[in-house]
Amino acid sequence: MSPEPLTGGHVVDFVPVLFPPENLKGLGRYVSVLVKLDTGCQAFGVFRGDPERIQVGTPMVVAQVDAEQHVPFFDVA
Numbered sequence: 001m002s003p004e005p006l007t008g009g010h011v012v013d014f015v016p017v018l019f020p021p022e023n024l025k026g027l028g029r030y031v032s033v034l035v036k037l038d039t040g041c042q043a044f045g046v047f048r049g050d051p052e053r054i055q056v057g058t059p060m061v062v063a064q065v066d067a068e069q070h071v072p073f074f075d076v077a
Contacts, residue, residue: 008061008077009037016051023069033074035060045072 013034020027024046031047031054045062047054054060059077066073 007038008059008074009035009039011054011056011058011060012036012042013056014047014051014054024071033060035074043072045074047074047076049076 011033014031016029016031017024018029020030024030027046027048031049031051033045033047033054034042035045036042047060053076060074061077063073063075065071
């Protein structure tokens with residue numbers, strides 16, 4: 001049985017990142033988001049849009065998962 005694919009959920013917490021860690025420097029500025037997934041788990045990920053577009057409770061979807069950086073990228077649903 002394979003694990004369920006990540007689909008989406010809602011924002012639990014978030015913080016704009018102005019100075020990213022080495023492994024994410026290529027992204028420039030982004031928002032680190034904690035998303036409660038529809039599966040019940042929580043996952044940290046990246047939102048590359050305008051931080052004004054999100055708040056606690058905003059529905060999010062998984063846009064892509066970067067296998068090299070081991071990080072999911074979320075977008076507003």
